Amino acid sequence: MSRTALREPSSVDRRRLAEPSDRRAVWRSRLYRWDVKGSPYAYVAPFFLLFGVFGVLPLAYTALISTTAWNTRRPGSEDVSVGLDNYSALLGDDNFWNALVNTLGIGVFATVPQLLFALGIAHLLNYKLRGRLALRMGVLVPYVTSVAAVALIFNQIFARDFGLLNWLLSPFTDAPIDWRASTAASWFAVSAMVTWHWTGYNALIYLAAMQTIPYELYESAAIDGAGKWRQFWSITIPSLRPTIIFTVIVSTVGALQLFAEPFLFDTTRNHNGGSERQFQTVVLYLYQQFWTNGRYGYGAAIAWTLFVITVVIVLINFLVVRRIRSSE
Amino acid sequence: MRASGARWPTYALLIGIVLVSVFPLYWSIVVSSRDQQSVGSYPPPLVPGGNLWDNVVAAYEQGNFGLALLNSTIVAGTITVSVVLTSTLAGFAFAKLRFRGRDALFGAVVATMLVPTQLAIIPLYIMVTQWFGWANDLRGVIVPALVTAFGVFFMRQYLSSAVSHELLEAGRLDGASTWRIYWNVVLPLARPGAAVLGLLTFITYWNDLFWPLILLNTQNPTVQVAIANTAGGIEVDYSLVLAGTVIATFPMVIVFLLLGRQIIGGIMQGAVKG
Numbered sequence: 001m002s003r004t005a006l007r008e009p010s011s012v013d014r015r016r017l018a019e020p021s022d023r024r025a026v027w028r029s030r031l032y033r034w035d036v037k038g039s040p041y042a043y044v045a046p047f048f049l050l051f052g053v054f055g056v057l058p059l060a061y062t063a064l065i066s067t068t069a070w071n072t073r074r075p076g077s078e079d080v081s082v083g084l085d086n087y088s089a090l091l092g093d094d095n096f097w098n099a100l101v102n103t104l105g106i107g108v109f110a111t112v113p114q115l116l117f118a119l120g121i122a123h124l125l126n127y128k129l130r131g132r133l134a135l136r137m138g139v140l141v142p143y144v145t146s147v148a149a150v151a152l153i154f155n156q157i158f159a160r161d162f163g164l165l166n167w168l169l170s171p172f173t174d175a176p177i178d179w180r181a182s183t184a185a186s187w188f189a190v191s192a193m194v195t196w197h198w199t200g201y202n203a204l205i206y207l208a209a210m211q212t213i214p215y216e217l218y219e220s221a222a223i224d225g226a227g228k229w230r231q232f233w234s235i236t237i238p239s240l241r242p243t244i245i246f247t248v249i250v251s252t253v254g255a256l257q258l259f260a261e262p263f264l265f266d267t268t269r270n271h272n273g274g275s276e277r278q279f280q281t282v283v284l285y286l287y288q289q290f291w292t293n294g295r296y297g298y299g300a301a302i303a304w305t306l307f308v309i310t311v312v313i314v315l316i317n318f319l320v321v322r323r324i325r326s327s328e
Numbered sequence: 329m330r331a332s333g334a335r336w337p338t339y340a341l342l343i344g345i346v347l348v349s350v351f352p353l354y355w356s357i358v359v360s361s362r363d364q365q366s367v368g369s370y371p372p373p374l375v376p377g378g379n380l381w382d383n384v385v386a387a388y389e390q391g392n393f394g395l396a397l398l399n400s401t402i403v404a405g406t407i408t409v410s411v412v413l414t415s416t417l418a419g420f421a422f423a424k425l426r427f428r429g430r431d432a433l434f435g436a437v438v439a440t441m442l443v444p445t446q447l448a449i450i451p452l453y454i455m456v457t458q459w460f461g462w463a464n465d466l467r468g469v470i471v472p473a474l475v476t477a478f479g480v481f482f483m484r485q486y487l488s489s490a491v492s493h494e495l496l497e498a499g500r501l502d503g504a505s506t507w508r509i510y511w512n513v514v515l516p517l518a519r520p521g522a523a524v525l526g527l528l529t530f531i532t533y534w535n536d537l538f539w540p541l542i543l544l545n546t547q548n549p550t551v552q553v554a555i556a557n558t559a560g561g562i563e564v565d566y567s568l569v570l571a572g573t574v575i576a577t578f579p580m581v582i583v584f585l586l587l588g589r590q591i592i593g594g595i596m597q598g599a600v601k602g
Contacts, residue, residue: 035505035506035507036506037427039425039506039507040421040425040426040427040430040506041427043417043418043420043421043425043510044417044418044421044422044433044480046414046417046418046475047414047415047418047437047475047477047480048433048436050414050474050475051440051475051477054452054455054471054472054473055440055443055445055448057451057455058445058448058451058452058455059443059445059447059448059451061448061451061454061455062447062448062450062451065450065451065454121342121345124334124338124341124342124345125342127334127338128334129334129338129339129342133588133589133592135342135343135346136588136592137584137585137588137592138345138346138349138350139345139346139349140349140584140588140591140592140595141349141350141353141581141584142349142352143531144531144535144577144580144581144583144584144591145352145353145535145577145580146534146535146537146552146555146576146577146580147535147537148535148537148552148555148556148573148576149356149555149573149576149577150352152555152556152558152559152569152570152572152573153352153353153355153356153570153573154352155559155564155566155569156355156359156367156566156569156570157352157355159566161368162367162368162369162370162372164355164372167370167371167372196348196349196352200349201595204592204595204596205595205596207596208595208596208597249442250442253442253444256444257444257446257447259446259538260537260538260556263556264556264559267559267564283446283447286447286449287449290449290450290453291542296450296454299450300450300451303447303448303449303450304447306444306447307444307447310444314442
């Protein structure tokens, strides 16, 4: 764009522009300078202003609240500063550690199969296909379904009495499985909801990246005697590296914030996430402390701790995934 | 592009995957078209019954769905218009204008895409209800979502390739201001990208649950809040609960059937350039 910018008025120009009759020209040149140098800030300002107020400010304010004893049941407690006491209480809170383990466990069970399935589906969709649009739409249907609807439908499928899945499994099991009762079963059920919801979306993202891989790469590999499987590992996967990094990070952040599925899977609505808190995630625990118990200070400490954990885990994931060999 | 054609095992696998994708929605129709008795019977019914309309009407009346559908339309519609306008403007500046700090500011936009803003729920709740007085008020759902980092990112990527430098230079040489160039040259070219961003934004906020659930009560819900509220308690009538999900999902399925090609194009476009 610098080519399009008007040259700045030379000193000769300035002297001439200073004549009263040329005041309009001075104004026009000032306006022009503002238009080129200043107006871009006006165009990006709405985003940064609103995001500052409703995105950044609340995060900073969370840190502040987390150092108070703020509890809506104790008037005046918002002004009581407790330093880092909420954080040290959190470190000794078994329910928090339980929620963190649940979140990480469900996160792994929901994210790893999801991304592997998505890779496989993208690979299949990358063939020359009849009915391409219909197949892609079929795979993407879960994405337009809301998490609330997904959770409620799966609630019925995973119901202990008269649920669809228990009926399908009944030839192999002695008694109907109570999918909410045990840690393993409830993690499986919640992970299934997440996987069903997001696999197709990630498959389309991988497909888009696969389509940018030049076909010649595969041809020359085939000439060198590489089979389909070998081609997939040594051409497709390395070429997808940036996309895989992107999807891993996005899914990790999403998994650590998991809320709606366990919230709705727990039909008692006491937000314990099961009788023994077996599927209470950190955000569900945060919601319980904040919403049910009115513990703003403690809830804010949970939020900031999860924020830090998220950043750390994303960085670890990034470093690990980056080690995928890049394409030559 | 892979040139090799697919053989029948590929089709068989893909059709199987599509069936798994579509089945839960089909299942929600089966359950919501039955009465409570046949839902609670063994073996479960596998084909739809005749009660769909009755259950939808019953759920509609019990769950305040008339107001919920209106509210969701207002919320998702307003957010969509605002996100498209602000994102196109900022996306244009980031893609086509030169200014000091541009790359750093755009880096900030990308970074904020990854910030889990729902962690800031407690102060957001305090701000919206106590500072602005928007408890149980749609404005409280709408205003915090008027801009999205994803929107700015998406439009910046779209406009970088959709608008050529030559075109902008021609505008400059004609003496047009930046705003005129934006209005007369960039906006018409931005329309296809803006439409896709609008679709994705509308779907996202139609389906949003966490924040509306906290801010709105059952007297003034969005559809997602309405269906989330139907499912609590010990005795759950699944035929009514899933009739509610049918009401909530139906508008999006229609949008998807009509505009699926554009939605898929948008997701894939955002992915490649990201």
